[in-house]
Amino acid sequence: MAGVPGSAPALELRGITKRFGDLVANRSVDFDVVGGEVHALLGENGAGKTTVMRIAYGLTHPDAGSVLVEGHEVAIRSPRDAIAAGIGMVTQHFSLVGPMSVAENLALGRASGLRLDLDAARRRAVHAAERFGIRVDPDARVADLSVGEQQRVEILKALARDCRILILDEPTAVLVPAEIEALFATLRSLLEEGLSVVFISHKLGEVRAISNRVSVLRQGQMIGTVAGSTDERELARMMVGRPMLGVERSAGAPAPSEAEPVLRIRDLRVDGAHGRPSVEDVSLGVRGGEILGVAGVSGNGQTELMAVLSGMRRPVAGTVSVGDLDLTGADPRQMTAARVGRIPEDRHASLIPDLSVAYNLVMERLDDFRHSGRIDERAIRAHADELIARFDIRASPDDRVAALSGGNIQKVLLARVLSRDPRVLVVSQPTRGLDVGATEYVRSQLLARRADGAAVLLVSEDLDELLALADRLIVLYEGRIVGEMSAQEADREQLGMLMAGRGRNP
């Protein structure tokens, strides 16, 4: 499938260097992608892979280096220039207009003239959704969609533009296996038409499944380019400089299956958008020392379930209890007081990004850090120093949380929650967007809590994660539990079917 030998690459980056202050994000990086190939850019978070591609798309300006399209140097000052040169990019952070519908958002990218033909836009949205095998309601308001659904709209938007070079920044982070397969099938058909794809990822399996070539970046430097068939151990070694370890729950689960559940949810119902319940008739129990995995495509009620368990949202009906304590409609303070630890999918919004690490670590319990009416800065700092060391947070107490990497932000939240010794943990997408090291760390912490007897509810779209960590699994589809099984019995294909709504009825 590679391009004609001797012809210029579709996109070539030469000697790209980018500094942010003292930090060198890219050190003289060379990269090229030819027509009809997927060239993966592999690396941990912070390796500089996103930065180098943002430069290609005009979102960031390089300090040195040049961008060539079809062998000709082009000046890319903004995404407008990049689009004109045939480069499209799906970034991790969405550029969608929340109050508008999916169809309107797709129309925005290609609107021309004064009149906006919404019917045509809607037809195009339906058509594009079918053609690329990505299921989205064209009339849904984007703001009502879950993170995963919004990303699907972003992918559609980029695909619907007539680009020759498509850059995807971790496009699969919020997709389930069936959708990833559909996306890959789409990409393959586009390749046959001569399109080039740059696939940014840190997931080895995906990279091997789709890529013709793989280039690995580490700490801003290009480590090397190898064939897509290179084995995972080798890729992992290139990426992290050491072989990857697997974190998995020990066999022989310690959870006594006859014990009473600690966290118990009965007949829960939560209202969603469009007046239709987003969680309905959900009943479940999680015992101490057990991890209950919640599988499902994002947008099937997980966000609302987490919001209730975090104390951020009141259910319409049903009960939530921990031990003998009724926590139905409890607020965040009551949840914390009941020793429920909460780690939601949106880490940023769960912290105060503009305040320091030290303040964020004590934000739930400021009254414990009061000394004759004042904030006890010394105690807060000592507390932060202790947790930073204990949870391996790579930051100093005075750093703003917003300035940390995703992995360290997650560790701050994790430290805040786990330092209070919760007996119930509700966790959603704990490793999304984290690099290999941070992912292993977070997973090992969850397993450590399980070993200490905490009841853990783990919402994840990553089946590998669920299968590695959970003792039992439930599958949510359109707000209802459509399947339940022990992790040992679970098989990937059956899970995939249930998640896609093609399982047996409940």
Added chain:
Amino acid sequence: MRLSSISTRYPVSPWSTPALVLFAIAITFVITAGPILLAGANPIAAYAEFVVIPLTSQFTLLEVLVSATPILFTGAAVAIAFRAGYWNIGAEGQLLLGAIAAAGVGTTVGDLPGIVALPAMLLGGAIAGAAWALLPALLRVRFGIDEVVTTLLLNPVALLLVNGLLHGPWRDPVTGFPESPRIAASAEFPALIDRSRLHLGFVIALVVIATAWYVIARTPAGLRLRAAGLSPHGARFAGINVSRTLIVAALASGAIAGLAGVSEVAGIQHRLTSGLSPGYGYTGIVVATLGTLTMGGVVLAALFLGDLTVGASTAARSLGIPSQLGAVVQGVLLLTVVALLTLRRGNSSRPVDAGPPAGESAEHEPAPTEGAVT
């Protein structure tokens, strides 16, 4: 190891806040040179007159402090509310309510000594200002009604209330003018320096600002207020009662704005008049913004605007230019500061040249300096 050095540092914005304000002042002088030339004066001479001359004599220096007094109060009031994420545009109305209460108490405490009369007046003014701020705050947290609209719309209502009183029950019985009777002598703020207009209100304003600084910077309640302003969702998630924080911030803001009204009645006018405030509440927004919502910044900004006010009136006499040019300079300065603040924020959130958004990787955008406490 290298990773830790990546994750713990990020480039500081080239536009630190004081630099930005100084730059804004420079731009403002360039822009306002046009109108000053049109008025027939040399811009350099006019700026010297605006800024420098007021600081050269004791009389004008004291007048600068007198001019700064009401906007010290309203600037602090607005800054506290804004820090909590509550956009109180109603300091003007809250000031007027404080003035009404001050006149009401001041005209009825006739025989009481100052030691009783002054605290009674301050308390009354603070309560009246807070009460005027309460309704919009409740509407905001109960029904999500935008406080920018409600607090703003209550300002003309407060002015109508003042005029209604002055043309009705409180009309001066002696002169028949629409002014309240003079407050009792014991209720007047004493002058700080003989034969000057500088009065006790200036000291009270500084005490209020020092207290506000202490509460915001040093107490758990202040940290909660900052957290609620910086990220309401994150604050609520951490168990902070954001609604209550907003209401408390709104009431504190209203009370301090009310004190501005007390200060003008007890320190300057000695009675309630309809022209009591030439928009001190709105100027408070300018002061808070110029002071970047920090208490130290509010003091500097209020003194600077006080300087400008005195300078504009002396310039009117010495250079023969309209004194309104002072207001023009002030207005242009506000627009320039807001524009520069927006540009700086836009630069850090708009991805061009700013690196990827913070949090997804170790490369970082220039840090906006929100949350700084002076």
